[in-house]
Structures are given as C-alpha cells and as structure tokens.
Amino acid sequence: MQIDLTTDGHVHTKYCHHAHGEMADYAEAAMAVGLTRLTFLEHLEVGINYDEATWLSEAEFAQYRAEGEALREQYQGRIEIGLGVEVGYNPKRALEIREFLQRHPWDRVGISFHYYEIDGRHYNVVSRRKANLEPLASHGVERVITDYFATLLAAVETLPGTVLCHLDAVLRHHPEVRFTAGHQHQITEILQAMARKGMALEVNTSGFPHRGEQYPTRAILEEAVALGIRLEAGSDSHRPSEVGRHFHRLPDFLGGDHSVPPQS
Secondary structure, three states: OOOOOOEEEEEOOHHHOOOOOOHHHHHHHHHHOOOOEEEEEEEEOOOOOOOOOOOOOHHHHHHHHHHHHHHHHHOOOOOEEEEEEEEEOOHHHHHHHHHHHHHOOOOEEEEEOOEEEEOOEEEEOOOOOHHHHHHHHHHOHHHHHHHHHHHHHHHHHHOOOOEEOOOOOOOOOOOOOOOOHHHHHHHHHHHHHHHHHOOEEEEEOOHHHHHOOOEOOHHHHHHHHHOOOOEEEEOOEOOHHHOOOOHHHOOHHHOOOOOOOOOO
16 A cells, blocks of 8 residues: 655644644745645634634634635646645534535545543643643543544544544543553444545654654554555644655555655
C-alpha cells in the first residue's frame, strides 16, 4: 500500500487560534520541502462549551475560503492547494454539522473528536493541560477511551467524511492510557465502517514528537491496509516549519516516494 509523500493533507493556520502563520507561509514551506500538494484542514466545532475557541467561526470560514481560493490562483502551476475542514464530531449537533458541510464543496473532510462532555462542559481529549486531563481522568480513563472510539464510529457512519484523522490520539498526554481488547475491537469496527464507505485513514506524523511514531500505530495501519483502506499523509502542522514533518520516518511497508527531505 503506497502513500503519497509529496502531499501534506493536514495543516492549520492562524485561523484556528492555536496555530501560527499565514496560508501563503505554509504554501512556501511546502514548496521548499518538495511537496506538490498542500491541503489546509481548518477546525469546525459545533455546540462546544469550552474556555477558548480552537476552531473557526462562520465569518472566519468565509475569510479562509476566500483567501484559499486566491492562493490557488497565486500558486497555480507551482503547487496544488486544497481547502478542507477537520470536523470535530458532536453527536448532539450532527444535523448542524452536516448542514454546514453541504453549504460549500470541500476538497477534504477530516473526521476527528476533540471535545468530551462531562456535566455540560467539554474537555479536550488531546490536550496536555491539567484542566483537561484531571477531569477526564476522574471520569475514568478507560471510559473516556471507550466513548472516544464509539463517537468516532458514529461520526464515520453519519458524516460525509473523506478521511479519519489521528485515530488513536485519545488522551495522548495521559500516562495511564492503555487500549483494552474491547478498544481494539472498536478500532476494528471503525476501520470496517471506513472500508465500507471508501474513507481514507490519515497517517498523522505529529505523533513522532509525542510518542516516537505516527498516529495511528503500525499495527492499526497494517489492519487498515489489509482491509483495502487508502492511507494519506498529514503533518497536522500548526506552524509553517512543520509542513511535511517526519514524512521520511514513516514505516517502510507503506512504500511510496521517500525522497522528501528529512524534517526535524
């Protein structure tokens, strides 16, 4: 199963409030490391009760699309520019999410789940902050992981997603994270649902600085390949210097073009 390492399908910009850099900065960085396509994947969240907005407002999405379309023209013939959205699934607001996605064509619709609800408040399951980790741990690490995978499965089955992002990144900063046999079965169910829908699985290289390997693990990637699921590379960049990061470190069994220059 080859993977195209000349394409970075997952980058964020200043628009999402927790990344840095202009869209043009990312395009320039992508060309500098030899990429031929770059897809922006800005965050959509609906109905989330959190202490900061790490996603775009309706007005910001309009600005993002306008700037992205102008960028396509500016860089035509030099690098392909894709405009996408990373959808954080909130099952209570599924209808609104689908309505949003139907308003405009997107080159890529990534599915993820960032915000877990406890007593009416949401907590970020991929955050390193104690304000998120402690309430989630008190709620029960195994329970949160189980609910995370159940929510991802519902998102895959419900939304018009084209790719599933950082599948196994739940509670990535918590020391007690262990996937049980039940969790492994849930992952298999998710992959089977993806295969039925023809959805791709993202190989997210932001995992290398966090845990020394990509998201998801090699075992999950091998299971996905066995099911015929397409794999797509994404750096999950939050600054231009991270575009295409660690692509050269992806497992050899993925094949593809490993000529991308090493990134720190």
